[in-house]
Amino acid sequence: MATIKDVARDAGVSVATVSRVFNDSGLVSEDTRRTVLDVAAKLNYWPNGVARSLITSRTHALGVLLPDLAGEFFSEVIRGIDLAARARGLHLLVSSSHADTRELVSALRSLRGRIDGLIVMAPDVDAPSAIRASAGDFPIVLVDPGYGVEEFDTVSIANHEGAQAVVRHLLSLGHRRVATVTGPLSNIDAEQRLAGYHAAMRAAGGEIASDLVIHGDFSEASGRAAGAAIAAMQPRPTAVFAANDYMAAGVMAALGEAGVRVPQDVAVAGFDDIPIARYLTPPLTTVHVGLLELGERAVSRLVEIQSGRDSAVPQHDVLSTTLVVRRSCGAPSGEPLMGKARS
Amino acid sequence: MATIKDVARDAGVSVATVSRVFNDSGLVSEDTRRTVLDVAAKLNYWPNGVARSLITSRTHALGVLLPDLAGEFFSEVIRGIDLAARARGLHLLVSSSHADTRELVSALRSLRGRIDGLIVMAPDVDAPSAIRASAGDFPIVLVDPGYGVEEFDTVSIANHEGAQAVVRHLLSLGHRRVATVTGPLSNIDAEQRLAGYHAAMRAAGGEIASDLVIHGDFSEASGRAAGAAIAAMQPRPTAVFAANDYMAAGVMAALGEAGVRVPQDVAVAGFDDIPIARYLTPPLTTVHVGLLELGERAVSRLVEIQSGRDSAVPQHDVLSTTLVVRRSCGAPSGEPLMGKARS
DNA sequence: GTGCCGCGCGTAATCGTTTACATCGCGAGC
């Protein structure tokens, strides 16, 4: 592969001039400029990004650490990040499936010097301190972290409000016996969504009972199990709030198999508004989370920090949610059937 | 951030020794080894990846160029790549949403020197030559490219066989009037799947008629439109093969709204077996494509080429498909309802 | 005692750029 020296030699100029041509740093005559560009094209030359990064200490790449890539939740988040990064001419160095904190630390290390900033989605509670300890000197934004992470910039989801809104909606439709299927207990989203459920139930006179809280793990399978349990309960709840859409899908499938009709016999609602939610039968009432925007905000915050503006104080951005009423809860739908198709 | 020099100074050794410690290249006494490691830990030192890459010309990163990140198809492919890369200690530099070939070329350039190999999913027919012209000196694997790309290593999907198998299955259930909804004409998958449909129809005595071929664009919306059209046809086809699962979902939704029952009135089948396929109502009969394996094979081929083995001749790997019978086609299902849940 | 071997380590070149600083030539101003 041709280097800057080859181009300089063939064009009869110094490497500095070639460099200046490729960096638009003016002060090079139109003639030499053209010559250099011609020679470069002939040699298929393009500046080596790594060498460039070494001297400028800018990589034009952002690191993205995710716990997983499966499912539409992560898929949408990373898509949002990609869109935002692309708009700013940044590359993405992704790394997922970090089972434990140790793996996360080793991933962090190998990113040293390769990225200008980092976006981390770390479900583990002890992750933040590990990150602080082993990260390089690049800025970091935590997406959807736990409580009380003061030291980092964060972007999170208004889980509590969203859950409250959807449960309040179910109560407003006349339901009193509203069950919930939770996510894994250690997960912060799950915890906050459960708290939102409790708050709404208390505030609006829902029935409070421990058997109405069914534990799941965010998977479709756990939703199915919960759905089967709900179908068999005596008396049966008249509504179910699942802490994410995948579990809601499982609940609906299990209810259907047990001969329980949705929404006539039991209303169902989910959380996240992943793309498939609208394609389920019946279309799922859920809480819309701007997953794309989550990524956009993380990237833009990172760029802000880098550019020096506003660097000192970590900011805590909370993404608000919107209730999306579809047919699964039995209320008149607020959304046209063909609307908002995401292709 | 501490550099190798800082560590060398504090540990009272030369930079070469520090380097040797971090590269396990033997020939360093246990005592100095320990000292160096201690000092490094104290200074939070870790070798700078960029500097390392510059001299070794190994980046331990793979580039991934995709047309898009949306939807479960791409999501699964990239997940497969990620899994395979992680298993080999490689990072992923992803870049998506390349509307045209020009954008692809500029992305390719900026990858120069930053990756050890490249995986490209380029739907455009003219892409391969553009890639060859502007790529660096790293190996390239094309995933699911068009016909006749002899110069590159490729991994593709057995579209023709898969489509033939599913259509043959519909015919074996007694259907004769089988419609198909195609993908965009320019897309190679769409073309091959349509060819497979035609081949099966001809071979097994299906009804051949041009109005049975309905054009779509792989989006759920186009599937809905096709479904509405099918519901209104006289006489109505008794089965539909949609060229991907998203369109099949749209077809089923539109049929349902038109009061046409699936599978009693019309059998429906799709292609790809994306994760949501099993959660649709009824669960979708489709052609399973090992999307994860697609990624795995691309990565392993790249690694093979790098390691020098078997470098010369481009290989063309074809991933076979499997028919997955679920309830949407009315045949006895081959899959237990709870089976194969992907979490 | 001498020569040789090999371990442990240091010196310095190198990777491909960017960029501060030096240099050169040339027209303007006096």
Place this chain on the structure above:
DNA sequence: GCTCGCGATGTAAACGATTACGCGCGGCAC
């Protein structure tokens, strides 16, 4: 005619690592 200023270009020092090569030294064989 001499200096000054400035635009265009070259020289060389970084950036942070890896690694070929060389060197000192202790032990062993003769």
